[in-house]
Amino acid sequence: MIFKKFIFGITIYFLASCTCENNSKAMKNTEGQGKQDKSTEKKSEIASSKKGEKSATKEMEDIEKVKALHLAASQSCKIIVDSSDQMKYSQNGKDLKTLKVPSACKKFYIHLKHVGQLPSAAMGHNIVISKETDVDDLISKSLRAGKKGHYLPGDPRSLAQSHILLGGSAGDVKEDFIEVDMSKFMKNEKYKFYCTFPGHYAMMQGEFIIE
Numbered sequence: 001m002i003f004k005k006f007i008f009g010i011t012i013y014f015l016a017s018c019t020c021e022n023n024s025k026a027m028k029n030t031e032g033q034g035k036q037d038k039s040t041e042k043k044s045e046i047a048s049s050k051k052g053e054k055s056a057t058k059e060m061e062d063i064e065k066v067k068a069l070h071l072a073a074s075q076s077c078k079i080i081v082d083s084s085d086q087m088k089y090s091q092n093g094k095d096l097k098t099l100k101v102p103s104a105c106k107k108f109y110i111h112l113k114h115v116g117q118l119p120s121a122a123m124g125h126n127i128v129i130s131k132e133t134d135v136d137d138l139i140s141k142s143l144r145a146g147k148k149g150h151y152l153p154g155d156p157r158s159l160a161q162s163h164i165l166l167g168g169s170a171g172d173v174k175e176d177f178i179e180v181d182m183s184k185f186m187k188n189e190k191y192k193f194y195c196t197f198p199g200h201y202a203m204m205q206g207e208f209i210i211e
């Protein structure tokens with residue numbers, strides 16, 4: 001009888017310990033699985049966020065490249081020219097003595113600004129572009145046109161010109177846009193750009209070069 005009880009006891013013990021072990025193994029496995037799932041989830045989250053970051057960065061880079069290209073394209077056939085009370089043409093604060101136009105430009109655009117304070121009657125500016133050999137004639141004609149005619153020559157030898165005389169006082173027009181038709185220009189000819197306001201040519205003139 002005692003022996004039977006002993007055998008029963010041992011059997012129960014083994015069964016119990018076996019079930020516990022299995023349970024704890026199963027729990028451990030579930031925990032492990034959970035951990036693994038979480039880490040996989042985290043990894044894929046990081047990967048996808050990195051991927052997202054990467055594609056966003058790439059997109060930004062592309063936008064910047066396109067912007068730069070547009071800027072380069074627009075700048076190469078376009079220039080902003082300031083004219084001042086110091087009787088100077090300048091670009092970005094530097095004296096402008098040579099205006100270079102890439103030969104690829106079919107049209108060249110000049111945005112002329114008056115950045116001074118003096119009125120157009122005292123310190124008016126414009127731009128005329130012509131062959132160097134036509135300068136003297138066109139300046140004479142401009143003087144005859146007077147302020148009423150914005151000191152513009154009104155002559156087809158003036159290949160491009162601003163519409164008006166710019167000034168710096170409250171009532172003056174302060175900027176003008178000049179479209180230069182490059183088909184009028186020949187590669188081996190000498191051209192000049194200049195202001196035809198009386199007395200300004202000596203200070204306000206430069207070479208207009210097609211390269």
Ligand SMILES: [Cu+2]
Nearest residue numbers: 124125195200
């Ligand atoms: Cu001038």
